[in-house]
Amino acid sequence: MAKAQNASQKKFGKGRASMIEIRMHGRGGQGAVIAAKILASAIFKEGKFAQSFPSFGVERRGAPVLAFTRVDDSPIRLRTAIYEPDHIIVLDPTLIRQTKVFSGLKRGGTVLVNTSTPASQFDFPEEYFGAVVDAADIAVNHGLGTKSIPIVNTAILGAFAKFTGLVGIEAVVEAIEEGVPVKREENAAAAMDAYESLNVTAEEMAHTAVSGD
Amino acid sequence: MGMKGKNGTSAEAAGLLHPSTDKVVVIEGTHSASYAVKLARVQVVAAYPITPQTGVVEKLSDIVSAGDLDAKFIKVESEHSAMACCIGASMTGARAFTATSSQGLALMHELLHWAAGSRLPIVMVNVNRAMAPPWSIYVDHNDSLSQRDTGWLQFYAESNQEVMDTVLQAYKIAEMVSLPVMINLDAFVLSHTSEPVAIPKQQVVNEFLPPRSAPFKLDIHNPRAFGALIGPEAYMEMRYKLDAAMEDARAAIRDVDTEYGKLFGRSYGGLVEEYRTDEAEIVLVTSATAVSIARIAVDELRSLGFPVGLAKVRAFRPFPVDEIRMLGQRIGKIGVLDRNFSFGASGIIYQETKAALYNALVRPKLFGFVAGLGGRDITPETIKEIFSYMMNHDGPELEAVWVGLKTHKVNEAQNTFADSAEGQQK
Numbered sequence: 183m184a185k186a187q188n189a190s191q192k193k194f195g196k197g198r199a200s201m202i203e204i205r206m207h208g209r210g211g212q213g214a215v216i217a218a219k220i221l222a223s224a225i226f227k228e229g230k231f232a233q234s235f236p237s238f239g240v241e242r243r244g245a246p247v248l249a250f251t252r253v254d255d256s257p258i259r260l261r262t263a264i265y266e267p268d269h270i271i272v273l274d275p276t277l278i279r280q281t282k283v284f285s286g287l288k289r290g291g292t293v294l295v296n297t298s299t300p301a302s303q304f305d306f307p308e309e310y311f312g313a314v315v316d317a318a319d320i321a322v323n324h325g326l327g328t329k330s331i332p333i334v335n336t337a338i339l340g341a342f343a344k345f346t347g348l349v350g351i352e353a354v355v356e357a358i359e360e361g362v363p364v365k366r367e368e369n370a371a372a373a374m375d376a377y378e379s380l381n382v383t384a385e386e387m388a389h390t391a392v393s394g395d
Numbered sequence: 396m397g398m399k400g401k402n403g404t405s406a407e408a409a410g411l412l413h414p415s416t417d418k419v420v421v422i423e424g425t426h427s428a429s430y431a432v433k434l435a436r437v438q439v440v441a442a443y444p445i446t447p448q449t450g451v452v453e454k455l456s457d458i459v460s461a462g463d464l465d466a467k468f469i470k471v472e473s474e475h476s477a478m479a480c481c482i483g484a485s486m487t488g489a490r491a492f493t494a495t496s497s498q499g500l501a502l503m504h505e506l507l508h509w510a511a512g513s514r515l516p517i518v519m520v521n522v523n524r525a526m527a528p529p530w531s532i533y534v535d536h537n538d539s540l541s542q543r544d545t546g547w548l549q550f551y552a553e554s555n556q557e558v559m560d561t562v563l564q565a566y567k568i569a570e571m572v573s574l575p576v577m578i579n580l581d582a583f584v585l586s587h588t589s590e591p592v593a594i595p596k597q598q599v600v601n602e603f604l605p606p607r608s609a610p611f612k613l614d615i616h617n618p619r620a621f622g623a624l625i626g627p628e629a630y631m632e633m634r635y636k637l638d639a640a641m642e643d644a645r646a647a648i649r650d651v652d653t654e655y656g657k658l659f660g661r662s663y664g665g666l667v668e669e670y671r672t673d674e675a676e677i678v679l680v681t682s683a684t685a686v687s688i689a690r691i692a693v694d695e696l697r698s699l700g701f702p703v704g705l706a707k708v709r710a711f712r713p714f715p716v717d718e719i720r721m722l723g724q725r726i727g728k729i730g731v732l733d734r735n736f737s738f739g740a741s742g743i744i745y746q747e748t749k750a751a752l753y754n755a756l757v758r759p760k761l762f763g764f765v766a767g768l769g770g771r772d773i774t775p776e777t778i779k780e781i782f783s784y785m786m787n788h789d790g791p792e793l794e795a796v797w798v799g800l801k802t803h804k805v806n807e808a809q810n811t812f813a814d815s816a817e818g819q820q821k
Contacts, residue, residue: 219589223421226591232421233590238533238583238770240446259687261584262774 202253202348203264207283208273211243213335216361217271218249221339224349224357225253233258246281253348269346272296273317273334284310292384294345296334301382311384315341315376324372326365336362340373344380351377411556411593413660419593424585425450427555427592428494428520428578431562433464434600435518438489441469441480443499446532447586448522451494474499478506478517485515486621488612490566493517496582497524497538504542507575511546511637513622516569516576516607518562519547523683523734524582525769533770534582536683536735540711540743546637548576548644549712551682555585555592560661563595564651567604571647572640581684582770595659603658641713648710666715668707669722671697675704677785678722680748681732682708685766685773689732692778703782708744716751723752723759730762730785733795734773741765741794760790766798 204221208214215236222232230253237248250264266286275297277283284293289309296317297304306312317337318329327333336358343351354377355370362369411419422430428451432440440459442452459468467484471477474495481491495503500521510517521539525531539549550565552558558580565576580586611619625633649665656662670686671693672678679689686707696703706722708715723729733742740746745763752758764781767773777798784796 219421222589226419226421231591233588234421235583235588238587240532258590259690260775261588261684261687262772 200255201258201260202269203267204251204253204269204271204348205264205267205287206249206251206271206273207277207281208247208249208335209243209277210241210245210247211331212247212273213333214247214249214273215241217273217335217339218251220336220354220357220361221251221342221349222253223361224339224343224353225251227353227356228349230255231258233261238263246277267291269342269348270294271338271342273338275299290388292346294338294342296338311387313341313345313380313382313384315380317341317372317376320372320375320379324365324368324375326368326372336369337372337376340376340378341380343373344377345382345384347383347385410660411591413593415595415599415659416593417596419591421589422555422592423450423587423589424552424555424558424580425494425522425587426454427558428562428580429454429458430592430594431559432492432518433458434595434597435490435492435563435566435604436601436606437464437466437492437518437566439467439469439481439484439491440493441471441477441484441491442493442495443471443474443477445474445496445499447524447582448494448496448499448520450586451520451522455492474502475506478503478510478519481517481519482506482510482513482515485510485517486513486613488607488609488614490607491515491517492519494520494522496522497526497532500538500542501526504545507542507545507547509622510575512633514573514637514640516566516573518565518569519575519577520558520562521577521579522582522586523579531769532582534584534684534734535768535770536579536733536743539577539579540735540737542577543712543743546574546641547712548574548641548648548710550576550578550710551708552578552580552585553684553686553707553709555588555590556661557663558585559592559594560655560659560663563600563604564648564655566607567651568644568647570607571651572644573610574637574640574644579683584684593661599658603655644713645715645717648713663709664707665718666708666710666713667718667722668709670705670707672704672706672722672726674702675726676702677728677730677782678704678706678726679730679732679778679781680706680708680719680722680744681734682711682744683734685732685734685778688773688775689778692775692782695775696779696782701782701786711744711747714747714751719748719751720755723755724757726759728762728785729759730764730781732764732766732773732778732781732798734765734767736765736768736795745795762788762791763793763795764798765795771799 206214218234222234225232233252270293272295293312298316301314317334318332320337321332321334359366458464477493484491525535569576652662731745
């Protein structure tokens, strides 16, 4: 896998190997596993191959949970754990203090966090591209869960599509409509809202980083 | 899920978009098995849930309750009862299915003999999970390989697509030779991993797999006795016939796989699939998802000029003796990677490979490797380490080389026992 030499030269998109790996951090019951699967379905709809899997083991409500999606142009034969992801999605910001969410993340990788804290106040390590989205607020506005337990897994996929450009929002919306058991329209609308609410992409941030040197 | 957008290109290249394909869906391995059972028009499903098999039965329960499969779904209190139900159902001429894993399979043991001895074409999916204790829910193959001598055919799948295709093939093979078939898939690595799977059209499956026609069955209009006591004058002949059926299964597996390939565009090499063995000098024999990983390592080593190849043991019972001997005639060094272990001996596929080669005229150097027990990750690096070992050794020095073993942990454990023994003496 291609690696930039240092933080100021961190690349996004171009120059990478064709396989892209995504790790999602959530809590048991937040729907990280379903989100990883919906993401795989959306990516497959666009003509790439995709694989998704949970952190192997037993899940408990509220406990930290990992879910993974792997993307490639050709059928995916790799069936190992994901050790060095390209993208990280964090469904619950309190996990950042509790678990090593940046562990193994490739230099120039992206981190997308569901939080109400503005990005400017968020302390992302310099070698990554970070963004925030208030997916909880968006979810609750669409009747997905409650303020104390919002269901953010579909909203954050919309933001992920915008931030990384890895998958189109149309495919995400279609995969959500097929992949969620209830409230299909609400989930799809939440993803669309999150997509529109994010006004920054990793590619733009990469451009800014290069021209700023 | 439809096949819109551009995915025709890549999915077609991967053999998913065949005229026989109804749709391509991103699903986990357990559900791939469930949809295959639906397509096979199974009439009786009896199962008891156990992680990581649960998805197979949950999805089937949904399918049956939605009226999408006209089957009797029997909830039971144990795996022993699940197999008993399948045996009863199969004796009436019905197509029966169950699924289990690990300890559940072990509990079925008595009835596995009963199903095979009764010559019933039951199909079972076993999600390979390590045996306890210590408790584990992760993959290895000791559960199914412990059932080696029960008279069941055994297949090991490498992908979720192969799970689907092998379940469909299994019913056809089982009903041809009147023996039960077990299809194994790796816990989590397939069971809980979602990937694209082509679901065939029902009409094409019907063509491939007509309704079961049982030569003998429980029928109140034509009474017969089953499972009676039999004396020494005939028992041995019945065992001989069971083995003859297992021998017939070799041709059945090859023919059915070929026919499946013609109808559905996918086939798997019969009992063994060779991968890049042309002009290979060192070949690794392995099974299940380790094959998928090994393909990556073989491609990488080949691109660097190393003459390595791979042979996938898809059918473990009947054991592919001829295929292994053919390989042994051409290849100087063969390694076997086992995700299992027979204590006091070695890896089980290694033993069987060695046994197959003993009476061959030409015998290669044979190495045994053990890796991935209890869900330990098998990575391309693991495979490269194994090839590297074979390149650097003229012949085997041990019956089993344990790969990726944390030896310091083993030593710590030994020290712990030593300490506690010391403590007791005080």
